[in-house]
Amino acid sequence: MKEYALYIAWLITLIGVGVSLAASELLFLPPCPLCWVQRCSLYPLALILGIAAYRDDRQIYIYTLPLALIGAGFAFYQFFTATRGCSACSGSEGLLLALFSGIGFSAIAFILYKSRS
């Protein structure tokens, strides 16, 4: 399982990218500033983890773990303070996205930490 850890982390990242783009482009949920911070953490991961999974570079956690932790921090902050945040994300759809985002980032961070060589 550890052999495919980077690939699984990358797959989770890709799902996150797909969901975030579908939310804004297909469901027309406007991304709030907190959503943008999470995107800034997520989108580089999609590229970096893809290359790392191809090259099986387990040292990549040095660069990607902080990104995943920053994303998780902002996602959970958004989830727990949604009513004080932007109005666009205080609805049930926004809350659900923030929760999934937090879980996704945490899972990526956990996998990266466990798979380090």
Place this chain on the structure above:
Amino acid sequence: MGLSLKKRLVMATAFIAVLALFSIFFLGSEAAKKNLAMEGVVVLGNPQAKMEFLVIEDFLCSSCRSFHSQVFSQINRTYIATGQARYILVPISVIHGSESLANAALAVYQQAPHSFIPFISQMFRYAIDDEIDPVALASKVDGIDLFQLRTCVAEDCNREKLEQNLRWARRKMGNRFALPALFINGKRASTGSFSEISRQVADEGHVHHFDQCEEIVSCEEAKEVQ
């Protein structure tokens, strides 16, 4: 030497991800092309008028209630009834429990357009939570076929139109999503007071602000109606 299984898997996933990315943007651009469907909105006043008020409302939203009681009646008297403007109401449902009210409002407009304003006035007056039965409210208004309305509410007959309205409203307002939303000739306007609205109407130049129109005959006529 050939690529390992894992590398092939990564490459295949990357290929699928790129395809999915293009699909999302393609579907998004197609969805964005869809305009507001006229069968899901309410049009009042003169359809040929140069001035257009477009209002997006949820019938359980308290600000929409204030707007209806304090501002809409004046807009109606001044611009809609005088034929100077058309008023497009886009009902949406974002507050839990308002679906049946929005559904009933559209159903009333479809079957008895002249009963629409009295009906929504009843709704804004009495429907302060989701326990109000829109058919009971409709029974206080003349000209509405209650059996037809009850069937429509039970079958949620306008659900698709309301969902389309909501998607359109989200796209139109983006990060500035707030209710009620008023657009005068496509430009976002304040919903705070009638004087602010009439000032913006005057700035638009199609209909003259009453404070500035001493020399204009059409304004005199409008004043009389007011």
